[in-house]
């Protein structure tokens with residue numbers, strides 16, 4: 001058969017079709033395996049795999065100044081990226097009682113995270129909400145806000161004292177809990193018929209993990225704007241750069257641990273009752289490469 005010259009429009013059309021097919025195949029392959037990272041690092045049927053990676057922020061020996069730097073950096077990052085808080089507030093609004101004041105009980109609050117912005121977003125939508133912040137390592141000086149109260153005693157998210165009422169929220173922290181503990185958190189909310197809202201600020205897909213490679217640069221850019229300001233943050237960012245390194249490592253590991261919607265379904269599958277409903281989905285946030293998994297659990301009439 002006579003070969004077409006490379007400049008022939010027919011041959012160029014063939015090349016274009018072939019490259020679209022190849023790109024399409026890659027996209028399909030990516031879609032099929034997008035939760036592969038979760039499945040490798042987190043076996044929700046058989047418990048924690050022996051090679052589950054550690055996060056510095058989870059270690060008892062990790063110096064408080066570095067742990068606070070991590071969560072203070074997160075709170076600052078939320079401020080420069082407000083669409084995230086908006087997306088979360090939109091979902092929280094769906095579980096709040098309309099026309100009456102509500103209280104949020106935030107678990108694993110770190111340095112307060114996006115709570116001031118979330119309360120602002122809820123207020124714009126007509127909800128009057130107060131928030132109680134809690135953590136295993138409370139950081140009460142991290143936020144000063146009229147509608148926010150910090151509980152100074154440590155609160156373990158896996159053993160929430162029953163007298164702490166309110167809509168339970170957890171942001172960027174559910175991945176810290178291996179499957180058994182994660183399920184215990186959901187079970188407690190389910191058995192006490194409390195509303196619970198779980199959100200993550202990243203996802204365990206390949207793109208989600210790849211996006212973490214910007215984080216060291218973001219830390220270098222944002223650390224001077226972290227509040228409350230501490231000279232130690234600058235010392236350990238620019239002179240002895242442990243803060244960018246530990247935040248980068250914990251960022252990568254946390255994305256690998258984030259529960260995918262399918263895994264969240266498995267965690268809630270045994271927690272079924274006619275008067276309690278789970279909603280599991282993904283939030284599309286402009287500027288982020290992939291959708292963010294979320295879970296809502298609430299009593300239904």
Ligand SMILES: C[S@@+](CC[C@H](N)C(=O)[O-])C[C@H]1O[C@@H](n2cnc3c(N)ncnc32)[C@H](O)[C@@H]1O
Pocket residue numbers: 057071074075107108109110111112113114134135136137155156157158170171172173176
């Ligand atoms: C990645 S930070 C997230 C902080 C905050 N929610 C945010 O979005 O910025 C995770 C937080 O979970 C807290 N934490 C880890 N294990 C916990 C537990 N068992 N109970 C309560 N808090 C815990 C850590 O102390 C840390 O402040």
